[in-house]
Amino acid sequence: MNDEAPTTPTTPTAPIAPTAPLRFDTKIAVLLREDLETWQRLNVTAFLVSGLGTALPEVIGEPYEDADGVGYLSMFRQPVLVFEGTKETLTAAHARVLSRSLPRAVFTSDLFATGNDGDNRAAVRAVPTAGLDVVGLAVYGPRNAVDKVLKGARMHP
Numbered sequence: 001m002n003d004e005a006p007t008t009p010t011t012p013t014a015p016i017a018p019t020a021p022l023r024f025d026t027k028i029a030v031l032l033r034e035d036l037e038t039w040q041r042l043n044v045t046a047f048l049v050s051g052l053g054t055a056l057p058e059v060i061g062e063p064y065e066d067a068d069g070v071g072y073l074s075m076f077r078q079p080v081l082v083f084e085g086t087k088e089t090l091t092a093a094h095a096r097v098l099s100r101s102l103p104r105a106v107f108t109s110d111l112f113a114t115g116n117d118g119d120n121r122a123a124v125r126a127v128p129t130a131g132l133d134v135v136g137l138a139v140y141g142p143r144n145a146v147d148k149v150l151k152g153a154r155m156h157p
Helices: 038-055 087-099 109-113 117-125 143-149
Strands: 026-033 080-085 104-108 134-142
Touching: 026 038, 026 087, 026 143, 038 104, 038 134, 080 087, 087 104, 087 134, 087 143, 104 109, 104 117, 109 117, 134 143
Parallel strands: 026 080
Antiparallel strands: 026 134, 104 134
């Protein structure tokens, strides 16, 4: 006679989705100048977030894998919020992000005329901080600090 308790077969289950949205105490945000063309907005956003991902490993999650075991690259562990604003909004946000010493990436209008990484860096290096024509800015940090940097901006439509 078997004294062990009967066992029931188990089947793998999918992870249970949280019932409430996960709220991060940090924020990843991109601020774009409102007068950019659609292709420019996409290009600037891609360049800006790549800067955050390479410099801040804590913003990157684990690699992905599908049910067949095919692997995919890691991505940000939290949403990226995209905002837009006027040239003046970008100038003020740039000054605020610098004064708060938050991790940031910048994209200036001069970069639309360059075609490679070396020329991009040279174009930014050639202009004093106060003279940069900022068309895009990415920032990461505590939510409240990022919100203060983005004051005056609105969510991208």
